[in-house]
Amino acid sequence: xTIQGNQQELLxxxxxxxxxxxxxxxxxxxxxxxxxxxLPKAEINPLFTHEDGFFVQQFSFAGQYGTHIDAxxxxxxxxxWLEELExxxxxxxxVVIDKSKEAAENHDYTVTVHDIQLFxxxxxxxxxxxxxxxxxxxxxxxxxxxxxxxxxxxxxxxAPGWGLDALKYLFEERNVKAIGHETFDTDSAxxxxxxxxxxxxxxxxxxxxxxVELLTNLDxxxxxxxxxxxxxxxxxxxxxxxxxxxxxxx
Numbered sequence: 001x002t003i004q005g006n007q008q009e010l011l012x013x014x015x016x017x018x019x020x021x022x023x024x025x026x027x028x029x030x031x032x033x034x035x036x037x038x039l040p041k042a043e044i045n046p047l048f049t050h051e052d053g054f055f056v057q058q059f060s061f062a063g064q065y066g067t068h069i070d071a072x073x074x075x076x077x078x079x080x081w082l083e084e085l086e087x088x089x090x091x092x093x094x095v096v097i098d099k100s101k102e103a104a105e106n107h108d109y110t111v112t113v114h115d116i117q118l119f120x121x122x123x124x125x126x127x128x129x130x131x132x133x134x135x136x137x138x139x140x141x142x143x144x145x146x147x148x149x150x151x152x153x154x155x156x157x158x159a160p161g162w163g164l165d166a167l168k169y170l171f172e173e174r175n176v177k178a179i180g181h182e183t184f185d186t187d188s189a190x191x192x193x194x195x196x197x198x199x200x201x202x203x204x205x206x207x208x209x210x211x212v213e214l215l216t217n218l219d220x221x222x223x224x225x226x227x228x229x230x231x232x233x234x235x236x237x238x239x240x241x242x243x244x245x246x247x248x249x250x
Contacts, residue, residue, distance in 0.1 A: 017248055025215045025228070025245040027142055029066030034141075034148035034214075036064060036184050063240040067214045069232050074239040075198075075205040082238040085210060092131040092177055094226035094247055096218055099160065103136035107150055107158040108190035111166045123223045128175040131228045136160045138182040139216035150189075161188030164200050171207050179204060180212035180228075180245070212245055225250050 027033070031041045042061035048054055064070065072079035097119050102109045111134060120126060138159060141147040150158045161183055170176045185192060186201035204211050212230055226249040232241050 021249050023217050023220050023226075023247045023249060025212075025217050025247055026067040026243065027139070027214055027216050029061075029242065032145070033066060033143050034145045034184075035062070035066075037149070039065065042066075061242070063235075063238055063242075064213070066242045067212065067216065067245060068240050069230055069243040070201075070205060070211050070213065070240045071238065072205045072208050072210065075202045079205065079208055082232065082241055083234050083236065089177065089210070090230040090232070092129065092228055093127060094221065094224075094228040095126050095130050095132045095176075096135050096221045096223050096226070097132065098135045098218075098223065100135055100137035100219065103138065103160040107160065108188055109136070109160040110163040110188040110191055111161070112163050113165050113169045116166055116169055119223070126170065126174045126176060129177050130174075131178045131180065132170055132176050133179070133212075133215060133218055133221075133228070134160075134162060134181040135218035135221075136182050137219060139214070139218070142214075142216065148184075156193065157189045159183045159185070159189045161191065162186050162200050163188070163191065164203060167200050167203055171204070178209050178211060180215045182215050182218065184213065186211060186213075212243060215245060221247055222249055 029042065031043060033042070035041070039062040042059070042065055045058050047058050048056040069082065071082040071085065073081050097116065099109060099111055099115060126132065152158060161181065162179070170179065185198055186204055187198045191200065192198055226247045228245060228247050230243050230245045232243040235241060
């Protein structure tokens, strides 16, 4: 094929993609947005204004703020930094497992291998190299901090998440590439307290891959057939960073 032919092929592919539905999976975040309790609030301040001739702001926030991507080194020493993730890793076929009903009935709901097998019975086996997102509709609590943290009278948070066995099934039996969810953490809050750590999150990042946290609009996606794009800045030696995730669906 000629150079001109290759160019037209790319342009045709782009036009075809643009004819599909594009869904933003990213929260808008600011100083008052929900964030992991150990992190400080974001700060956004003007450095220059239009009166100075141009408008420039200074942003200060933790890497793991808003909808964000976690690089392997976030939990695992000597693993890859964010800048080392390949571009083609950030664009993947998308699978969405819906456990929103269960999470509404049980805020500590923890996804099991059985849940995934039930999904596969209905929609077919999860393909290798996919991005698997857990839909719980927890994102609908955004931007209400109190509802998002969902703490009881003893100060313990309650939020759904992945079970370790379910994650092992996805990565070891189905060879998926990455995962994502709507909550602060990979693990359910109940599991995190019981285990004394985020063993599910450690396991995922130990696979030398990434995850995306605090996704939104998963309720607008089909179980299969979409493609996720995780577009992120490239700061030097970053363990994570706010991401602009979106999906293209048929």
